[in-house]
Amino acid sequence: MSPSFLPPFCANPDCVHHSHGPKDPYRSFRSIGSYHTRIFGDVPRFQCKACGRSFSVQTFRVDYWVKRRFSYEDLTHRLSSCESLRAIGRAWRVAGKSVSNRVGRAARQVLAMDSRLASARRPTEDLAADGFESFCVSQFFPNNIHILVGAESQFVYATDHVTLRRKGRMTLEQKERRAELERRYRADPKGVAKSFSRIASEWLRILSDGSLPASTLWTDEKRDYPRALRASPSVAALLGQGRLAHRTIPSRAPRTMTNPLFPVNYIDRELRKNLHEHVRETTCWGRNVSSQMERLSLYLYQHNYRKPYRVRKPRGPTHAEVAGYNLAMVKEELERLWMDRAWLTHTVLGQPALDTWLRRRTTPLRPGDEYRQRHIWGWIRGGPRDLAVCAAGW
Ligand SMILES: [Zn+2]
Known part of the structure; x- marks a missing residue:
């Protein structure tokens, strides 16, 4: 960041000036000097005029609060x-x-x-x-x-x-060891379906991000998958309308490049x-x-x-x-x-x-x-x- 760095927003998430973006630049701050560090040299500091919180250039860097830099x-x-x-x-x-x-x-x-x-x-x-x-x-x-x-x-x-x-x-x-460990931690028996329903939500996001008319998802024949897809009302509705299509293929099918599961x-x-x-x-x-x-x-x-x-x-x-x-x-x-x-x-x-x-x-x-x-x-x-x-x- 150059010496002419201007804070893009107030670093305090509870301040009204925290949500500024490039189209609405943040101006309600004052410069309050700088401090010196061995790694970053002189680091300019600022104070928000609205909430009074102070922050520095370093607050907006990936390497905030570090004492050594690596690539x-x-x-x-x-x-x-x-x-x-x-x-x-x-x-x-x-x-x-x-x-x-x-x-x-x-x-x-x-x-x-x-x-x-x-x-x-x-x-x-x-x-x-x-x-x-x-x-x-x-x-x-x-x-x-x-x-x-x-x-x-x-x-x-x-x-x-x-x-x-x-x-x-x-x-x-x-x-016996498994039984002993399961007294301390037991995996959720519905975990796979829950996890796959989160994947289904991501599928939905791709459909809406790309403004796509339709999208097809290929999986193997695991029974948890259709169950997880139906569990989400939005996915189930779009499956019903034909905008989303779920197609399956046996996991034992030859793992060639023409197999629809080749990407996974x-x-x-x-x-x-x-x-x-x-x-x-x-x-x-x-x-x-x-x-x-x-x-x-x-x-x-x-x-x-x-x-x-x-x-x-x-x-x-x-x-x-x-x-x-x-x-x-x-x-x-x-x-x-x-x-x-x-x-x-x-x-x-x-x-x-x-x-x-x-x-x-x-x-x-x-x-x-x-x-x-x-x-x-x-x-x-x-x-x-x-x-x-x-x-x-x-
Ligand atoms: Zn502020």
Whole structure:
């Protein structure tokens, strides 16, 4: 940010001047000098004339409240190339906790960017959805990460997480261990249907964002899916009118490129080889569901906006371009991605993205133990704002 930086709005979410945008510039502030930091030099400070709160240039930077700077682009690249957090920490000469902190910040930046770009997307393709199977904490807590993917572009539009009950063949000892663990945490038996209904809401958002006349969703024949679709009155109504169509294909059908589920199979394979925690027999599995989803958000940023659509054509289009995203807008967003801090109060998010931003998914065996930094909500002092207001995109 240049020395001529002007605060875009008051940093206090409870102030009348917090909701200013580029078309309605904020002017009710005064300069109140600066403070010096070793990393950022002189940092100008401001005070809001309406509420009296003070803030600085730093309040509006991605690196607010940090004492060391690292490249977020380097972070996403390393994370998406199967490097573990500890390996990144060793390369940067910092503790794994510092890397996790940057992952959280970076994830919120890309979630906000996704949200801004959604208004300019014009997808015309069919969609496919499925549950990617992985685990968190231990193999006694398998999960499904539902993914919603563009059939042609392989652009990932949305993801949602659900912890499952461990099933399948187990030794007597394992069964006893499961029973013991289930006294402390038990997966929601309706979790899959609930998670898929959140994916269905994202499908609806794509239909309305793109002003599409109709949209088709492909899945396998899991019985939870039609149940979850019918559970949402808006989705059920549009299915009835024929504007939304749900089509299924057996999961045992050959996994070729002509299979309508090829896009989800493709993403499955990519996740399995590129994200360390999802590699088969990994020793670096996720320990916290919220952190797992933050890392996934960063990976999908790399996949959607940075990676070429086909690796054999490194200069070819990205998945976002093939999905019909406005190229100029994407370029502009990418240039500013790691500069201006993303604010929840200035971002419209669907529920899965909001859950990731607020780290409000429960980690098995660690309920109520979620670490949420104050700045996630984006307030300076005082209590958390009404999250329903944030979810509505205020
Ligand atoms: Zn104010």
